[in-house]
Amino acid sequence: MSNAPFHAPPTVFPNHLTLMVQDMEKQKQFYTKQLGLTVIQESQTELYLGANGEDALLTLKTTAGVADKSPRQLGLFHVAFLLPNRELLGQLVYHLLENNYPVQGASDHLVSEAFYLADPEGNGIELYADRPAASWSYHSGQVVMATERLDVDGLLAVREQAPFSVLPTHTRIGHLHFHVHNLDDIRHFYENGLGFAVMTTYGDQALFMAQANYHHHLAFNLWAGTNAPRRSERQIGMISYSLMYQMSTPAHKR
Structure with a gap:
């Protein structure tokens, strides 16, 4: 089923991520050959990548002297690419497994x-x-989520059978998840400043927020620790991300 209701006007959702990388060619090979992103534009220091020729979802940048990230570091925990359906997800996962890429x-x-x-x-x-979405459950205004064993064999059994080559059209960044220092400050900013709602929590360690009753567009956790360092300008990791603000188009008067 399409995820369109959660990413259609009016709503706000993440639509682009920029990363600092050390080895541009190695990263390009991974994101194009393994994940199937397509090159939109590139130079020696920047690479813009999208899904099947659509707008860029990911930008990779590099510069001289890029350092490794710290073992525990504030910033990106993961970027989540949302595929249009489970058949296409199964196709991509089968491709990764077939190529012995570690999941x-x-x-x-x-x-x-x-x-x-x-x-x-x-x-x-x-x-x-x-x-x-009709199968999701809500309790006291919050979505019910869990972390359970996935039926991988069942998913692969219904995969799209054609060989994988590129991420399908309409693949998007479904959500972004971050390591942070303080969940109260984060909640205040996104709830009161940008209108996101708390969709669920993981005790006092993680917070999941969204617009339009989606399960989460943004997530934040304390798992890196209270003393986790911030990323420096010349370290691997997230430079920035952007949010798409879509407004509904008013009907034309006759």
């Missing part, structure tokens, strides 16, 4: 089916497909 985990979150991995420089990635 770090797979989970059934009730609202979605997800696989976890990292790019060659350790940036976290989630690949997922939503279950039909």
Whole structure:
């Protein structure tokens, strides 16, 4: 089922991520050959990547002297690419497994089916497909989510059978998940400043927020620790991300 109701006007959702990388060619090979993103524009220091020729979802940048990231560091936990349906998710996962690319985990979150991995420089990635929204449960205004064992064999059994080459059209960034220092400050900013709602929490350690009753467009956790350092300008990791603000188009008067 399409995720269109959650990413149609009026709503706000993440639509682009920029990463600093060390080895541009190695990262390009991963994101194009393994994940199937397509090159939109490139130079020696910048690479813009999208899904099947659509607008850029990801920008990679590099410069001289880029350093490794700290073992525990504030910033990106993972970027989650939302595929249009589970058949196409299964096709991509089968491609990764066939190419022996290491998948770090797979989970059934009730609202979605997800696989976890990292790019060659350790940036976290989630690949997922939503279950039909009609099957989601809500309790006291919050969505019911869990982390359960995923039926990987069942997903692969219904995969699109054509060989995988590129990410399908309408693949988008479904959500972004971050390591942060303080959940109260984060909640205040996104709730009161940008109009996001708290959709669920994971004890006092993680916060999931969204617009339009989606399960989450943004997530934040304290798992890096209270003393986790911020990323420096010349370290691997997230430089920035952007939010798309879509307004409904008023009907023309006759």
